Amino acid sequence: MSEYTDDLDTGPSVGLVEKQYHTFGSVAEPMALESGRSLGPVTLAYETCGTLNASRDNAILVCHALTGDSHVAGRYQEDDPKPGWWDIMVGPGKPLDTDRYFIICTNVIGGCMGSTGPASPDPATVPPDPATVPPDLATVPPDLATALTGARPYGMRFPVVTIGDMVRCQRRLVDHLGIDRLLAVIGGSVGGMQVLEWSVRYPERVVAALPLATTTKHSAQAIAFNEVARQAIMADPAWMGGDYYATGRPEHGLAVARMVGHITYLSDESMRHKFDRRLQDRGELSFDFEADFQVESYLRYQGNKFVSRFDANSFLYLTKAADYFNLENQHGGGSLVAAFARAKCRYLVISFTSDWLYPTYQSKAMVKAMKKNGLDVSFCEIEAPWGHDAFLLPNQRLEALICGFLDRVGGICATGGGNAL
Amino acid sequence: MRFDLQVIASWIEPDTRVLDLGCRTGSLLDHLRREKGTRGTGVEIDEEAAGEAIAKGLSVIHGDIYEEIEDYPDNAFDYVILSQTLQQVYDPATLIREMLRVGSRCIVSFPNFTHIRNRFQMFFTGRAPVSKELPYDWHDSPNIRVIPITDFRRFCAQLHVPIVKEVAISTHHHDTRGRVITFLPNLLATFGIFMLGQPGRRGERDRDG
Known part of the structure; x- marks a missing residue:
């Protein structure tokens, strides 16, 4: 993720935000993972900005990239040196306008910024083993921390998780928040993979999807x-x-x-x-x-x-998890066109000219498959010299595209319009 | 909106599906969406124009029309529009067949090369005509095809593509006003606009627009 944004003036802010936790499952009733293994309990760290409206249809889920976290915008404390990682995009009057939309961002499972991951305490190691140093209890919510005191971190005992597992956990959180349909799911890079996964795995629950600078599968180079x-x-x-x-x-x-x-x-x-x-x-x-x-x-x-x-x-x-992601194999029996046959949302796909990690041809391949399914898709390859990082940098074109697209899907959502062409 | 686009818009039935190839900033699609309730998609090769169209809330693909049209399923649209782009198309026959594959009707507009001013220029100066409608020199022109209205009709006949509607107009390229030319259109019109039907199917023909 970009470090360019260190010194940016990010404009109007959402103000103070708070990291929250949602825990589900247990040792007795763990979540089954795509690998065949299981995990429980599972904690997701998340943050929200803006207000969920009465009809609960203005929620936008932001998916962070590889090493990101739930801190998408605003500050935890007034004197924090830096705001959240996408503060240029999320806030009052910004493209992800917190005056209009309810923004949710979660830390992925497998991560280390509050959600369950390999540094989290492994419940299988309770009761406490006095010979070990306690794990980083900052990675579990306070109520769970007590129960797991003395447990050892998972380390490599942690099961391999997939993008699909991450998205299934996010769905649990969206359920918990009482949201039936997300107005949009947006994210760049590995976050974009989660966006694609959401749109295909839960087609009824996504009105619009914005996969940015991403791919349906890693190239050998990646x-x-x-x-x-x-x-x-x-x-x-x-x-x-x-x-x-x-x-x-x-x-x-x-x-x-x-x-x-x-x-x-x-x-x-x-x-x-x-x-x-x-x-x-x-x-x-x-x-x-x-x-x-x-x-x-x-x-x-x-x-x-x-x-x-x-x-x-x-x-x-x-x-x-990013290397394993393969949308066409997971959802289309090897065919990307078949994978998107499940999708119902509108798409805005964006790539950047100088992104050689997820080059434009990969975005075009997904656009092609969406079109073959008669899906409503917009695509733009933005001219930008900054490489893959471009999606995190200030970019008027990117902002205008996202604004216009969300305006339209927001209107469609309000009038209950149809889904495809 | 350009006068030729106004004519095209008047031909579009409400609540239909429209594909606009070379849609620029999407003014036709935007107009059709508001006035006719159409569900439209555009294809535009210029990033800035495509970006502006998407920012208007239109569904637009930034890309090349030959590549992008291939991906649409058969009969995905009621109308496929190619406005003032045909003169830049390398293989018009293939493109028009593709347009009639993905849509039931296709609408094409192009600058009429044999307009009287072009003829005079060529006759009196002996040079390739440069006009308001075709403003380029021979060496920097993207317009690789010269299309007289009369020749376009012959081309359609050769393709066995019925002309459902046609109208000739006189206007400036960027002008929002113009008039319909009914007398000697191949001589007096600056643009021809045609609606084409499915090959081998008889379309009802009228010339009023």
Whole structure:
């Protein structure tokens, strides 16, 4: 996810927001996962902004990208240095207008920002084992934390989760909030995969879907980069087979993994523009292995910054979920056209010219399949030099497209209009 | 809205499905949606124009018309419109057959190459005509086809595509006003507008528009 937005003036704010938790399932009644394994209890961290209207039809679910969280907009406290990750898009008068829409954002399962993931306490390890260090109880809601005191973190005992599992959990939350139909589901990158999954898995519950800078399946190239990132973590001696919570985290491996990710989020042009071959804090080459170049310094900085907020095991699970995602296999028996036969919503598909991680041809393939099913779809390839990250950056075109599209589906929702062409 | 688009709009029945190929910023689709309650889709190759159309709340695909039309199922639309784009089409016969596959009627408008001013220019100056309707020089023109109204009728006959309606108009390219030309249209009209029916099926023909 972009780090460009660090210094942006993001305009009118939703103000203070609060992270909330919804827990369902239990050890006795766990949730069955697509892998065949099960997980319970399951906690989702989520945040909401705006107000759910009386007819409960103005809700928009925002799905975060690989390493994002539920903190989509606003601040937890007045003096927080940074607002939520999509504050440029979510707020009063912004495209996801909190004066009109009720915005929901959840942390995905497998994550480490409040939802159940590999760093969460494994209930199977209760009663407490005094030899272990307690897990990060910040990742469970307070009421559950007490029950799980002394439990050990899942680590690699955590089951592999899929994009489908993430979406099924989100559906539980949407049920809990009493919402029958989401006005829209929107997200970029891995968030866009969740958008596509929602539209096909729960066609009756989505009026409109906005998959941005995403794909229906990873290319070999995308899997390759993820595998390099995972290997960097697993090759770090501190990883200890994922059981590092008591001994110290694989910081170097995770930082390298993040550096790999960052390369894929940028583009040749954006790197040339941002760094070129400029040297960092020096006039000449050092002839040693310090960070000579600005790009090296940038990647090291991003890697180290990431380590302080992210769990290495979560990174393994989330990249795996993204690699496993294959909409046509899961829902269409190998045919993308068949997969979208289930869908009923209107789509706005957006790609970016310089995004080589999820190139435009992948968006066009989904648009083609949607059209073949007679679905109402709009598509735009936005000219942007910033690579995959572009969907997180301020972009007037992107904002105008989302505004206009949501205006229309909002109107359709209010008049109860039909679904397809 | 351009005068030729006004004529086209007057031909569209209410509550129908419309595909506009080369829809620019979607002014025709927007008009039809408001005035006729149509369900429309556009295809536009220019990002800015397509973006503007989507921002109006229209359903538009940013892409190439030849590629995009292939993906629509048979008979997905009642009308498929190609306004002032035919002169830029490499393979008009294939495109028109595709248009009649995805829609039951197709509407085509194009600048009439044999308009009297073009003829005079060619005759007296001996140079390729440059007009308000066809404003480019030979070397920078996207308009790779020169289409006289008379030749377009012959082309339709060769394709066995019935002309359901036709009207010739005189207007400026961007002009919102114009008039219908009934006398010597191939000489006096700046644009021809045709509604075509299914190949091999007899359409009722009228010339009023």
